[in-house]
Amino acid sequence: MITTPIQLRFNDIDIQGHMYNGQYQHIFDLGKNEYFEHVLGIEQMDGRQTVVTANSTTNFYVPVGMKDKIVIRTSIEKVGNKSFTVFQQMVDQVTGTVKADSRTVLVGWNAVDKESFAIPAEWREKIEREEAH
Amino acid sequence: MITTPIQLRFNDIDIQGHMYNGQYQHIFDLGKNEYFEHVLGIEQMDGRQTVVTANSTTNFYVPVGMKDKIVIRTSIEKVGNKSFTVFQQMVDQVTGTVKADSRTVLVGWNAVDKESFAIPAEWREKIEREEAH
Amino acid sequence: MITTPIQLRFNDIDIQGHMYNGQYQHIFDLGKNEYFEHVLGIEQMDGRQTVVTANSTTNFYVPVGMKDKIVIRTSIEKVGNKSFTVFQQMVDQVTGTVKADSRTVLVGWNAVDKESFAIPAEWREKIEREEAH
Amino acid sequence: MITTPIQLRFNDIDIQGHMYNGQYQHIFDLGKNEYFEHVLGIEQMDGRQTVVTANSTTNFYVPVGMKDKIVIRTSIEKVGNKSFTVFQQMVDQVTGTVKADSRTVLVGWNAVDKESFAIPAEWREKIEREEAH
Numbered sequence: 347m348i349t350t351p352i353q354l355r356f357n358d359i360d361i362q363g364h365m366y367n368g369q370y371q372h373i374f375d376l377g378k379n380e381y382f383e384h385v386l387g388i389e390q391m392d393g394r395q396t397v398v399t400a401n402s403t404t405n406f407y408v409p410v411g412m413k414d415k416i417v418i419r420t421s422i423e424k425v426g427n428k429s430f431t432v433f434q435q436m437v438d439q440v441t442g443t444v445k446a447d448s449r450t451v452l453v454g455w456n457a458v459d460k461e462s463f464a465i466p467a468e469w470r471e472k473i474e475r476e477e478a479h
Numbered sequence: 480m481i482t483t484p485i486q487l488r489f490n491d492i493d494i495q496g497h498m499y500n501g502q503y504q505h506i507f508d509l510g511k512n513e514y515f516e517h518v519l520g521i522e523q524m525d526g527r528q529t530v531v532t533a534n535s536t537t538n539f540y541v542p543v544g545m546k547d548k549i550v551i552r553t554s555i556e557k558v559g560n561k562s563f564t565v566f567q568q569m570v571d572q573v574t575g576t577v578k579a580d581s582r583t584v585l586v587g588w589n590a591v592d593k594e595s596f597a598i599p600a601e602w603r604e605k606i607e608r609e610e611a612h
Numbered sequence: 613m614i615t616t617p618i619q620l621r622f623n624d625i626d627i628q629g630h631m632y633n634g635q636y637q638h639i640f641d642l643g644k645n646e647y648f649e650h651v652l653g654i655e656q657m658d659g660r661q662t663v664v665t666a667n668s669t670t671n672f673y674v675p676v677g678m679k680d681k682i683v684i685r686t687s688i689e690k691v692g693n694k695s696f697t698v699f700q701q702m703v704d705q706v707t708g709t710v711k712a713d714s715r716t717v718l719v720g721w722n723a724v725d726k727e728s729f730a731i732p733a734e735w736r737e738k739i740e741r742e743e744a745h
Numbered sequence: 746m747i748t749t750p751i752q753l754r755f756n757d758i759d760i761q762g763h764m765y766n767g768q769y770q771h772i773f774d775l776g777k778n779e780y781f782e783h784v785l786g787i788e789q790m791d792g793r794q795t796v797v798t799a800n801s802t803t804n805f806y807v808p809v810g811m812k813d814k815i816v817i818r819t820s821i822e823k824v825g826n827k828s829f830t831v832f833q834q835m836v837d838q839v840t841g842t843v844k845a846d847s848r849t850v851l852v853g854w855n856a857v858d859k860e861s862f863a864i865p866a867e868w869r870e871k872i873e874r875e876e877a878h
Contacts (some may be wrong), residue, residue: 347576349499352752353751353752353775355771355774356634356771356774356775356778357623357626357632357634357635357773359624359627360622360626360627361629361678362590366622366623367508367532367535368501368502368504368505368508368622368623370755371500371501371504374754375500375754376754378526379755398539399500400537400538401537402500402536402539403534403536404534404535404536406531406532406533406535413788415696417845442710481741485619486618486642488641489642489645489759489765489767490638490756490768491769492760493758493759494758494759494760494811499756501755501756505622505623508622509619509622512622545760618870633770633774633798634768634771634774634801635768635803637765637770638767641766662749665766665805667802667803667805668803668804668805669800670802672797672798672801709777717819734777739809
């Protein structure tokens with residue numbers, strides 16, 4: 347599991363004073379990117395070994411305000427043949443409250459040759475090692 | 480069903496030349512807002528009879544490019560006691576291809592008194608009339 | 613002069629109920645892109661004959677609300693050797709009020725060879741023809 | 746002067762692989778907000794003593810890439826009767842290169858009573874103390 351502290355932006359907050367629903371995946375992606383970079387070594391989103399999103403689900407539990415200190419917790423809970431599932435939580439750093447969570451199915455994608463690829467054994471090992479903590 | 484033509488913005492498109500995943504719900508919301516305003520008569524998102532999002536799912540089928548002409552089709556497929564489910568499709572206006580779809584569970588919310596409310600009979604009737612077309 | 617009607621998005625509006633300052637150039641860019649495409653024939657922002665922004669100024673006169681109908685008026689007011697200046701107004705379609713305006717200096721840019729180029733005679737002619745209306 | 750490290754987001758980067766022009770003021774605002782909060786004690790953007798933007802200028806010198814580590818440097822360079830001018834730089838933390846800068850004229854604004862107010866002596870003192878460093 348990777349924990350990513352989030353720097354909220356003025357434009358994350360809507361007219362009701364809460365984080366706008368549409369922004370949640372922008373923020374969850376900060377966690378995914380840190381996981382991809384630090385655990386899988388994916389540096390570039392336009393390279394030969396990158397990922398594309400097949401499906402994404404978000405559950406909204408407790409609104410987030412501008413002054414909340416939040417972190418994203420990211421883990422990979424399942425690895426399939428050509429895809430894997432990321433589970434993430436948006437957590438209030440002070441109270442520990444889980445404000446939202448998200449599941450995303452990602453597919454291995456070669457952005458140069460425009461084709462999917464089987465999840466490499468090297469990724470499986472790195473994910474298993476990370477998630478074994 | 481309400482059909483909303485979308486004006487794409489430069490910032491909807493990512494480094495790979497496709498619509499960024501995180502932007503899809505920004506765009507689906509244009510359809511929801513048109514439905515809420517034209518069918519349910521919800522004008523203000525900070526009023527006594529508004530809605531909040533409990534859950535949102537997006538399926539990504541075919542990438543969207545900057546020059547694609549897309550429309551959002553929005554319908555309400557299920558009305559419960561305190562919530563209802565919106566189903567939406569992102570469709571290529573020229574080819575008819577469904578590029579993505581989305582389901583969102585919304586809860587009736589009084590943003591002034593900060594409490595949920597049972598979906599009013601008036602909303603049920605308006606939704607049934609709209610969806611009967 | 614090109615006039616572009618704008619489809620406002622929920623996330624354009626901030627906690628005060630007005631268009632967020634940071635979003636103005638996102639919206640002015642809808643006008644620039646229409647001008648570039650329809651007048652200059654620039655289709656792709658990653659091609660051999662595209663533009664990059666050197667400088668951008670925005671004046672904020674009257675706040676924009678979610679229900680305002682706005683259009684962007686775009687004209688090119690000056691063409692230099694390697695750059696030109698775009699002048700834009702954000703106008704309330706109903707009242708005619710100019711809510712904001714913006715000046716942008718753009719430089720001709722070859723995104724493939726990574727170098728600037730002198731503004732082609734063909735662009736000058738197209739701009740003069742457009743602005744002579 | 747206040748220095749604010751920036752957490753870049755995937756959506757800050759455009760199809761050319763550089764920070765999108767329209768995003769710069771979103772990012773400069775992270776510096777302004779830190780200044781307002783830490784130096785002036787402005788906590789809420791919808792309160793009695795807040796600010797609105799009258800004018801904003803951005804100069805783009807060197808493109809910013811996804812992997813760049815950037816900071817925003819924010820200072821107030823001039824305080825008038827009802828307004829003040831913020832000067833900001835976007836700086837590469839590793840090389841020290843100034844990638845962009847920005848000047849913003851802000852007006853003291855009472856968002857409850859909807860009227861401007863003269864910059865309070867208390868703000869002047871706090872700004873002078875900060876900028877004297």
